[in-house]
Amino acid sequence: MIKEIAGIIDDFHKGVSPSGYNYEITKDLNSSYKKNNYGAFFYALGHLDLFDFYEIGVLEGYALINYALGNYFATSKITGIDLFEDYEFNSCSHSKVSEQLIRCGVSKKITLIKSNGLTYLKQNEGKIDKVRSGLHLDVSNHGQIIEEFAPYISKFSAIIFEGGSNARDKVAWMEKYNKSSLRSALYSFSETYGFNMINLKPFPSLTLCFKQ
Numbered sequence: 001m002i003k004e005i006a007g008i009i010d011d012f013h014k015g016v017s018p019s020g021y022n023y024e025i026t027k028d029l030n031s032s033y034k035k036n037n038y039g040a041f042f043y044a045l046g047h048l049d050l051f052d053f054y055e056i057g058v059l060e061g062y063a064l065i066n067y068a069l070g071n072y073f074a075t076s077k078i079t080g081i082d083l084f085e086d087y088e089f090n091s092c093s094h095s096k097v098s099e100q101l102i103r104c105g106v107s108k109k110i111t112l113i114k115s116n117g118l119t120y121l122k123q124n125e126g127k128i129d130k131v132r133s134g135l136h137l138d139v140s141n142h143g144q145i146i147e148e149f150a151p152y153i154s155k156f157s158a159i160i161f162e163g164g165s166n167a168r169d170k171v172a173w174m175e176k177y178n179k180s181s182l183r184s185a186l187y188s189f190s191e192t193y194g195f196n197m198i199n200l201k202p203f204p205s206l207t208l209c210f211k212q
């Protein structure tokens with residue numbers, strides 16, 4: 001999987017984009033992923049079309065829109081779940097994200113749901129075919145969040161977690177609010193539920209957990 005992703009990212013940087021996607025389209029969206037061009041990673045993942053895709057934690061839609069652009073000619077389901085304006089920290093409203101989906105031409109490909117991610121997973125337990133689905137969990141992750149979500153996400157065939165590097169564990173808000181290590185929680189999660197794990201280091205880092 002990683003080799004294929006690397007190949008697509010390479011093509012993407014050479015300007016070979018199967019959907020005719022112009023990278024500039026997501027450049028104004030606020031995201032910690034933008035600096036190190038993780039949009040290209042999500043685009044490549046979407047292009048591989050490995051599974052139905054769920055994202056919990058959408059913010060302005062940077063990762064989700066890039067995924068949908070890569071998946072442009074495929075028919076798999078893409079769902080974004082966020083608290084939107086109900087989140088007390090850095091957030092974006094449901095209507096503003098909907099406008100971005102229209103602007104980027106992916107509104108028909110993505111279902112946006114306003115919900116707490118954990119509540120959504122609990123309410124839809126049994127309705128989501130997790131073996132045929134991938135999840136991107138990006139809710140200002142820290143160790144305790146992984147522990148809370150673990151029983152409800154362990155059956156997904158692939159999970160992409162924002163974070164997992166040593167540098168990400170040391171960001172100011174993690175230290176200020178005394179949050180437990182995300183990196184350690186991800187190691188425990190992978191070990192407990194039998195996932196292979198790969199960490200992509202450029203900040204904020206990404207941890208890919210997948211079953212063979």
Ligand SMILES: C[S@@+](CC[C@H](N)C(=O)[O-])C[C@H]1O[C@@H](n2cnc3c(N)ncnc32)[C@H](O)[C@@H]1O
Pocket residue numbers: 030031032033056057058059060061062063064081082083084087090091092115116117118138139140
């Ligand atoms: C770091 S941002 C997500 C960034 C985004 N994935 C991107 O590509 O830039 C975190 C988001 O998680 C949302 N959020 C936080 N806790 C949540 C929860 N329990 N359920 C759903 N969304 C949550 C916030 O509203 C915020 O939009």
